Amino acid sequence: MTDHYELTMLAAALRDGTAERDCVFEVFARRLPEGRRYGVVAGTGRLLEAIESFRFGEAELAQLERTGVVDERTLAWLADYRFTGDVDGYPEGELYFPGSPILSVRAPFAVGVVLETLALSILNHDSAIASAAARMVSAANGRRMIEMGSRRTHEEAAVASARAAYLAGFTATSNLEAGRRHGIPTAGTCAHAFTLLHDSEEDAFRDQVEALGVGTTLLVDTYDITEGINTAIRVAGPELGAIRIDSGDLGVLARQARDQLDSLGAKNTRIVVSGDLDEYSIAALRAEPVDAYGVGTSLVTGSGAPTAGMVYKLVEVDGRPVAKRSSSKESRGGRKNALRRHKDTGTALEEVVFPHGEQPELGEHDRLLPVPLMRAGDRAEGLDSLAQSRERLRAALVSVPWEGLKLSRGEPAIPTTFR
Amino acid sequence: MTDHYELTMLAAALRDGTAERDCVFEVFARRLPEGRRYGVVAGTGRLLEAIESFRFGEAELAQLERTGVVDERTLAWLADYRFTGDVDGYPEGELYFPGSPILSVRAPFAVGVVLETLALSILNHDSAIASAAARMVSAANGRRMIEMGSRRTHEEAAVASARAAYLAGFTATSNLEAGRRHGIPTAGTCAHAFTLLHDSEEDAFRDQVEALGVGTTLLVDTYDITEGINTAIRVAGPELGAIRIDSGDLGVLARQARDQLDSLGAKNTRIVVSGDLDEYSIAALRAEPVDAYGVGTSLVTGSGAPTAGMVYKLVEVDGRPVAKRSSSKESRGGRKNALRRHKDTGTALEEVVFPHGEQPELGEHDRLLPVPLMRAGDRAEGLDSLAQSRERLRAALVSVPWEGLKLSRGEPAIPTTFR
Numbered sequence: 034m035t036d037h038y039e040l041t042m043l044a045a046a047l048r049d050g051t052a053e054r055d056c057v058f059e060v061f062a063r064r065l066p067e068g069r070r071y072g073v074v075a076g077t078g079r080l081l082e083a084i085e086s087f088r089f090g091e092a093e094l095a096q097l098e099r100t101g102v103v104d105e106r107t108l109a110w111l112a113d114y115r116f117t118g119d120v121d122g123y124p125e126g127e128l129y130f131p132g133s134p135i136l137s138v139r140a141p142f143a144v145g146v147v148l149e150t151l152a153l154s155i156l157n158h159d160s161a162i163a164s165a166a167a168r169m170v171s172a173a174n175g176r177r178m179i180e181m182g183s184r185r186t187h188e189e190a191a192v193a194s195a196r197a198a199y200l201a202g203f204t205a206t207s208n209l210e211a212g213r214r215h216g217i218p219t220a221g222t223c224a225h226a227f228t229l230l231h232d233s234e235e236d237a238f239r240d241q242v243e244a245l246g247v248g249t250t251l252l253v254d255t256y257d258i259t260e261g262i263n264t265a266i267r268v269a270g271p272e273l274g275a276i277r278i279d280s281g282d283l284g285v286l287a288r289q290a291r292d293q294l295d296s297l298g299a300k301n302t303r304i305v306v307s308g309d310l311d312e313y314s315i316a317a318l319r320a321e322p323v324d325a326y327g328v329g330t331s332l333v334t335g336s337g338a339p340t341a342g343m344v345y346k347l348v349e350v351d352g353r354p355v356a357k358r359s360s361s362k363e364s365r366g367g368r369k370n371a372l373r374r375h376k377d378t379g380t381a382l383e384e385v386v387f388p389h390g391e392q393p394e395l396g397e398h399d400r401l402l403p404v405p406l407m408r409a410g411d412r413a414e415g416l417d418s419l420a421q422s423r424e425r426l427r428a429a430l431v432s433v434p435w436e437g438l439k440l441s442r443g444e445p446a447i448p449t450t451f452r
Numbered sequence: 453m454t455d456h457y458e459l460t461m462l463a464a465a466l467r468d469g470t471a472e473r474d475c476v477f478e479v480f481a482r483r484l485p486e487g488r489r490y491g492v493v494a495g496t497g498r499l500l501e502a503i504e505s506f507r508f509g510e511a512e513l514a515q516l517e518r519t520g521v522v523d524e525r526t527l528a529w530l531a532d533y534r535f536t537g538d539v540d541g542y543p544e545g546e547l548y549f550p551g552s553p554i555l556s557v558r559a560p561f562a563v564g565v566v567l568e569t570l571a572l573s574i575l576n577h578d579s580a581i582a583s584a585a586a587r588m589v590s591a592a593n594g595r596r597m598i599e600m601g602s603r604r605t606h607e608e609a610a611v612a613s614a615r616a617a618y619l620a621g622f623t624a625t626s627n628l629e630a631g632r633r634h635g636i637p638t639a640g641t642c643a644h645a646f647t648l649l650h651d652s653e654e655d656a657f658r659d660q661v662e663a664l665g666v667g668t669t670l671l672v673d674t675y676d677i678t679e680g681i682n683t684a685i686r687v688a689g690p691e692l693g694a695i696r697i698d699s700g701d702l703g704v705l706a707r708q709a710r711d712q713l714d715s716l717g718a719k720n721t722r723i724v725v726s727g728d729l730d731e732y733s734i735a736a737l738r739a740e741p742v743d744a745y746g747v748g749t750s751l752v753t754g755s756g757a758p759t760a761g762m763v764y765k766l767v768e769v770d771g772r773p774v775a776k777r778s779s780s781k782e783s784r785g786g787r788k789n790a791l792r793r794h795k796d797t798g799t800a801l802e803e804v805v806f807p808h809g810e811q812p813e814l815g816e817h818d819r820l821l822p823v824p825l826m827r828a829g830d831r832a833e834g835l836d837s838l839a840q841s842r843e844r845l846r847a848a849l850v851s852v853p854w855e856g857l858k859l860s861r862g863e864p865a866i867p868t869t870f871r
Contacts, residue, residue, distance in 0.1 A: 221456030
């Protein structure tokens, strides 16, 4: 999980003696995806684990030797690699804005340079998914959200997407491995295939209820929805847990289904809708009798923004600020710190980014954003659990100005001030 | 890598006796991404390996037991799981169109149903990347293409993306693990960080040339490009391999750089450009003196279409065609076969999808598309290597009508006829 150029830089730096220079690398996003009001930091937990176990094993070293990517000295250095630096950063679940110093890695050049791809892959992917998911959760306004997008993304990205969605407030995921690996609740009952497998929809429903109980969710849109709902209640009785509708005009169908279920006495049977939902269609269904949303494609593809576009830049060498100076990709040198200012009401006002050494004046409702994440290569003590990060994001979103929670395109919810 | 509902369906089917019914599941795309003219089948090689090694291990079974997702009988069945069915499908590197039967899985319901998420995750991801990559390769018109998008996607998706890009004709990847795992050439030299690490650009260039040789690529846009090129040639001499420009107006800069290199006697020093390139900007640079493109974000995000949108549908049960009938997601029941008709010149005319049992009339230039991929759970003999799939795609693209290779939005390059 390393780019070729990281190791050629390493080889050159080991050769010329610059490998040991004390460096700070910073992760930040130059801008939010087009029209987005805020970003959600996600993947930090996965990244810290990945850094702790980042090694070059025998198979990797043999490949590097065979292909001549690096010289003997570098191979020997890589064989002993273990991250030994410090990492500070925004805790997972925190909001970020353009220029927020999301992560800083302090280490000798050689130790820090090889983490660029790993750090960016994890943070860019997970933050893109969590940022989209948070908008969907806002749009759903407290209703249950089930992540079911695994089939629309890479098989491992699927597990990470489920984790990011849960962080952002989704209730459950369809992905069993995400349940096992990250302790996320999983959900699911049956697909159309189960109905088609049977000689009739009634047979399928009866067998499903016998196997999974009347609390199950019956998928009623394989043939005719009205008929399907009648059959569902006839088979399961009015105590049926839920029905799911996966196609068609979901608003109209939800209303009709609610009326029909009520008229059949199934007043507590919930309605789950799925099928190409995104934050906009979720919001459009707010007035309809929908109890839960299943969201797939738009979630795992970041709803139009599949990557967060963060970069990993060298900002300090032996205490001296450094920065690229040519053209549009200019950046600010020097290690940074950041705080968020809030009104007395708790509403966020601005993100202030300032030089790392400075002692800022903190108002009563202001807070410093970065926290220690790793010290001398070990994870810092007292790091948040996924559940705590989830709660952190929920609280942070409450502080966003009302304008910034709108789904429509616009400027970042709060400005970033560089000092 | 399985969705919850696959196992609850399995549990219900084992209970009611339908688990052993002889089923055919088919993978197809209802449509191509908006405006695309063709799709590229990719991921088949990865999928067959994943199916062969698909097992439920102790940790997975323990989790399923603890969470009560399935009953005892199903746990015992899963513990012995091994895929035993047949798989046929379009070979990797083949083109596909709306409705093409890209993959068919024939197996007892229980054996086939648990593969839905795995099959779709791999095919949807890899095909989306390869389909975007093929357009970029067409636009580059024979110039070298280096995939460098790992940092913009999930760390494992990055490896699969590099593979899909190579399949589609990219020359090399920055991702070392893709080199190790899939035998793809890797490339890379230095980032801006290497220049910033040193006391001067000249120091950095000298050390890089000493470590990597004069054939290396020097990144000249950290400070001032004109100055950077002068320094590069002063340090490396006119035999310098290449320079890279990563920002700014790449067309203008490439022309200026070419003139400057030529005037310095570095007539064979190549120009590599990178920085937010996609198929359109690559095409726009066709008239400029660019020797190689480095492509990142747009490649790994499928250039606007990050998933191929394929589905995995039950189409046949005990020889009887089955299909969902309600609303917009209707599909065609029955197992299918497909052929592609061509003119005498070799140009493709139409994709014909027909019932599996039928014997079609094949013209001299027509060919059947699906091939055997697995038999009784083992991979079929004589499957293509990645290099062969790459050559297959190259040949298939030559057969696409001229209109269908245009980058502009439009209809599929050839129509699909369902018989």
